[in-house]
Amino acid sequence: MHYGDRRPEGLPHDPFKAIVAPRPIGWIGTRNADGVPNLAPYSFFNGIGTGPHMICFSSMGPKHSFVNAKDRRDFTFSLATEPLVAAMNATSDSVPDGANEFRLAGLTEGQSVEVAAPFVAESPAALECVTLSATRLKDRHGNPTDAHLVIGEVVHTHIRDEFIRDGRFDVTLARTLSRLGYMDYATITETWELARP
Numbered sequence: 001m002h003y004g005d006r007r008p009e010g011l012p013h014d015p016f017k018a019i020v021a022p023r024p025i026g027w028i029g030t031r032n033a034d035g036v037p038n039l040a041p042y043s044f045f046n047g048i049g050t051g052p053h054m055i056c057f058s059s060m061g062p063k064h065s066f067v068n069a070k071d072r073r074d075f076t077f078s079l080a081t082e083p084l085v086a087a088m089n090a091t092s093d094s095v096p097d098g099a100n101e102f103r104l105a106g107l108t109e110g111q112s113v114e115v116a117a118p119f120v121a122e123s124p125a126a127l128e129c130v131t132l133s134a135t136r137l138k139d140r141h142g143n144p145t146d147a148h149l150v151i152g153e154v155v156h157t158h159i160r161d162e163f164i165r166d167g168r169f170d171v172t173l174a175r176t177l178s179r180l181g182y183m184d185y186a187t188i189t190e191t192w193e194l195a196r197p
């Protein structure tokens, strides 16, 4: 099958997220205007550069994480892993601005070194970021869309020492989560190597 704007009846649910998968989950920490911590998962998330390291996430509508990262000019990423899945999911709940999702999910606020936003201390790895841009994306006709994209430069990295094996961050030890389509998730339990030509 193939289709444009109109999805065939045989596909009652949009397969887009199942096709663009697996996606890493950016567990985004910010502070609101009053300094109250905010935490939420974003799977429209990825690393987009190494010189300097840059990451991005996209909010469908100007959610708290977008507004906070835009206004306060910083945010954190914490790695979402299988042992933390219940807490990660809990932080996706719609709660009013000013509700501290670290506290609601029973998580510890890790104190950042270079930015104000906290990170998830229980997570195997976290990145502190300075916001480079926070913009509402436009479609091909120039019309504004729901997607609000934040790009950040990584200024500090946290890794819990027990997840380093032979000088490498071990994703199978961390049991890194990824988001698939529908209600599906996957855990990284196995990796293999391939040398570049």
Ligand SMILES: Cc1cc2nc3c(=O)[nH]c(=O)nc-3n(C[C@H](O)[C@H](O)[C@H](O)COP(=O)(O)O)c2cc1C
Residues within 6 Å of the ligand: 025, 038, 039, 040, 041, 042, 043, 044, 045, 058, 059, 060, 061, 063, 064, 065, 066, 088, 089, 091, 092, 093, 094, 095, 179
């Ligand atoms: C695994 C997962 C991934 C998610 N990814 C996104 C995403 O990429 N963009 C988005 O707008 N919402 C996403 N959500 C929903 C947000 O986490 C949810 O709307 C949350 O309440 C936003 O919180 P905030 O307003 O504090 O930023 C995701 C939820 C889950 C559980």
